[in-house]
Amino acid sequence: QQQVKQSPQSLIVQKGGIPIINCAYENTAFDYFPWYQQFPGKGPALLIAIRPDVSEKKEGRFTISFNKSAKQFSLHIMDSQPGDSATYFCAASQDKAAGNKLTFGGGTRVLVKP
Amino acid sequence: DVKVTQSSRYLVKRTGEKVFLECVQDMDHENMFWYRQDPGLGLRLIYFSYDVKMKEKGDIPEGYSVSREKKERFSLILESASTNQTSMYLCASRRQGLLVVKLFFGSGTQLSVL
Numbered sequence: 429q430q431q432v433k434q435s436p437q438s439l440i441v442q443k444g445g446i447p448i449i450n451c452a453y454e455n456t457a458f459d460y461f462p463w464y465q466q467f468p469g470k471g472p473a474l475l476i477a478i479r480p481d482v483s484e485k486k487e488g489r490f491t492i493s494f495n496k497s498a499k500q501f502s503l504h505i506m507d508s509q510p511g512d513s514a515t516y517f518c519a520a521s522q523d524k525a526a527g528n529k530l531t532f533g534g535g536t537r538v539l540v541k542p
Numbered sequence: 543d544v545k546v547t548q549s550s551r552y553l554v555k556r557t558g559e560k561v562f563l564e565c566v567q568d569m570d571h572e573n574m575f576w577y578r579q580d581p582g583l584g585l586r587l588i589y590f591s592y593d594v595k596m597k598e599k600g601d602i603p604e605g606y607s608v609s610r611e612k613k614e615r616f617s618l619i620l621e622s623a624s625t626n627q628t629s630m631y632l633c634a635s636r637r638q639g640l641l642v643v644k645l646f647f648g649s650g651t652q653l654s655v656l
Contacts, residue, residue, distance in 0.1 A: 462643070471632055472647050473646075517584055
């Protein structure tokens with residue numbers, strides 16, 4: 429049973445478009461929500477993260493929106509570029525739980541066409 | 543920058559073979575992890591280790607074991623490889639800390655079991 433559900437599985441947008449990836453979680457004890465970006469042939473790398481005390485966080489062209497009551501969060505890529513083509517994973521963890529392990533979503537493959 | 547190195551990029555093994563996947567990190571991180579990555583399932587945690595000689599089962603430990611004799615090295619062992627263990631295996635490390643959850647990943651080992 430996946431504790432973090434991610435959609436869609438794949439996404440194609442034109443350059444300049446805004447791909448949006450959504451994640452939903454079940455465990456209300458989760459208190460840290462990162463996004464990882466993975467390019468072909470590489471391991472995932474931390475892109476941006478949010479904690480539930482804020483509803484939005486921006487870093488460059490990447491924005492996380494967080495809805496605590498709905499137990500959902502999403503990643504928006506503003507003015508997307510072909511170099512943003514990658515697989516994106518959302519994740520969640522509990523800081524104070526043993527090991528504060530990350531639980532990952534299923535991933536979204538994003539293709540930005542020139 | 544942290545470097546997490548996985549010994550093989552591609553590996554082909556036969557059913558029933560004993561398989562060793564090696565991972566080395568160079569930043570003196572206490573925590574190390576093994577994940578497997580499958581399309582649509584995201585990253586699933588197999589085993590993790592808080593420190594030398596310590597190990598904990600993740601979400602899918604069946605058919606796997608691990609070894610951590612030195613702080614920088616974390617090995618994943620498939621005692622008797624099966625075709626359903628064909629997957630991408632990712633090693634990760636992280637500095638120990640209550641609020642520190644950033645994982646640093648290796649580039650992965652694509653294992654095919656025939």
